Amino acid sequence: MSTAHVNNLDLTAPPVVKIIQRRSLVIGLIFAVIAIAGAFVRPDEFFRGYLLGFMAWLGVTLGSMAILMIRHLTGGGWGMVIRRILGAAMRCIPLMALLFIPILFGLPRLYVWARPLDSITDKHL
Numbered sequence: 001m002s003t004a005h006v007n008n009l010d011l012t013a014p015p016v017v018k019i020i021q022r023r024s025l026v027i028g029l030i031f032a033v034i035a036i037a038g039a040f041v042r043p044d045e046f047f048r049g050y051l052l053g054f055m056a057w058l059g060v061t062l063g064s065m066a067i068l069m070i071r072h073l074t075g076g077g078w079g080m081v082i083r084r085i086l087g088a089a090m091r092c093i094p095l096m097a098l099l100f101i102p103i104l105f106g107l108p109r110l111y112v113w114a115r116p117l118d119s120i121t122d123k124h125l
Contacts, residue, residue, distance in 0.1 A: 054103060061092045
């Protein structure tokens with residue numbers, strides 16, 4: 001028995017992926033505009049929701065990095081299948097650092113300890 005030779009190996013995604021990608025980008029931009037409008041209308045709720053979403057995606061990126069580091073530390077073959085996926089998720093850490101900037105602006109709205117002492121009216125907080 002001989003192995004089959006493949007000369008024209010096409011590993012590109014099917015054309016429907018480009019359509020899905022374009023539609024997802026448009027939907028994402030629409031909701032980003034709505035979120036920015038919500039930041040001006042109701043900033044307290046915006047920053048709470050943004051912090052929740054940020055922490056969820058930060059958990060994915062840092063968790064992927066931790067699993068990938070454990071895989072490299074142990075050197076086993078158990079993570080060979082998901083190595084590329086974990087690496088791609090880990091490469092989003094600089095993006096997450098950039099997405100942390102709105103949280104810095106919302107710190108006084110999110111946490112009482114970040115407010116100036118003069119602005120706190122309730123002394124029990």
